[in-house]
Amino acid sequence: MRRRSLRVRVALNFAGFGALVSLVLTVGIYLAVHDLGQRLMYETLQAEIQDYFTRLARNPQAMLPATLTLGGYVLGVEDPERATPPALTDLGPGDHAMEVDGFAYLVRVVDRDGHRYAFLYNETLHLERERHFLSALLAGVAIMAGLSALGGFLLARHVVAPVTDLAARVAALEPAGPCQPATSSPGHDEIDELSHTFDRCLTRIRDCVERERAFTADVSHELRTPLAIIRGAVEVLEGDDGLSRGQRERVGRIERASHDMADLTSALLHLAREQNQQTDVPQQCSIAQVVHDSVAKHLGLMEGQPVEIDLALDQDILVPVERALATVVVDNLIDNALRHAGSDRIRVRLEDNRLLVSDQGRGIAEGELEQVFRRHFRGGDSDGAGIGLSLVKRICDLHGWRIEIDSQAGSGTTAALVFAS
DSSP: OTTSOHHHHHHHHHHHHHHHHHHHHHHHHHHHHHHHHHHHHHHHHHHHHHHHHHHHHHOTTOOOOBSSSEEEEEETSOOSSSOOOGGGTTOOSEEEEEEETTEEEEEEEEEETTEEEEEEEEOHHHHHHHHHHHHHHHHHHHHHHHHHHHHHHHHHHHHHHHHHHHHHHHHHOOTTSOOOOOOOOTTOOHHHHHHHHHHHHHHHHHHHHHHHHHHHHHHHHHTHHHHHHHHHHHHHHHTOTTOOHHHHHHHHHHHHHHHHHHHHHHHHHHHHTTGGGOSSOOOEEEHHHHHHHHHHHHHHHTTTOSOEEEEEEOSOOEEESOHHHHHHHHHHHHHHHHHHOTTSEEEEEEETTEEEEEEOSSOOOHHHHTTTTSTTOOOTTOOSOSOHHHHHHHHHHHHTOEEEEEEOTTSOEEEEEEOOO
């Protein structure tokens, strides 16, 4: 029922209610008519019995009733003109319903003056009329259900009109766009209450949006100063001729990290503000270059660790995406592989319009595999914050990419990033 429109549901409920009421009335009418018919037949039978005994008292030769509807027999007495049906011979005093010679009869047996009499009323025609009457009642139920459905469908338009209007208003609302508050009708019915509930909810959403905008604007502004300080300090260090080669490499990594931090801040603000509706198409980003830079960055961070990175860039893939977003995705995939690789190596391959990052580490348990993209989810042996893969999933959904994780506990993990064709 919930998959159908509200108008259809109202019509079906009308039809069901009409059919139910009609069925109850039909059952009641039929039982009343049946009981009335039984009473009338027994009253007729009793009247005929009294009439016969009255005639018998005046004339011992009075004839028993013998018509198509009524009949009478003296049980245990042979009548050469009318043979007593065998089915009547063993009946005791009282009322009976039975079939004699293919016809349905009501039978009343009475004892009088040492004799036992059986009086019969042929109810075959009455039962036939009852069947026709029941068929007419059932046809009425079907007609009533159809008329109820039609009436319900016609009335539903007026019943659901306020709901339809409210749905159209809600669909046209934008969290940041202007809207007029719902007006209260004199009756102040449930629809008015629902409208005001939506208005209150929209007000809260707008407040949240404004707070988020203020937060992102403040973060964007406040992070510029520490990043500028870091870059200034790096420039001063790079101008120091007394630095050794290893120290210059470390300073270089700090400089690259400061640039990455600025790009990452821009990417995260881009996601937080949901600016995926922008009209400017980003320039083509080289995924091979992003992978190469990410591997180089992680190699610098892995000095002294036994993990190796096997890099294979068979082809380059150009995608219309901001480089900062692509860097976030690639960095997270490589970082996760390094965290779980143990003392082995990881493989990073770019081929067939997809990026594959594989490790031979401890893998992911089957029960956890379906939850790895859920925000703040961490596996039993994870030391992360549970944010990286959820952020990767958001970026992939934003750009129509597909991220797949294939893993078995104890057999390593392979992450496949499939770019939109």
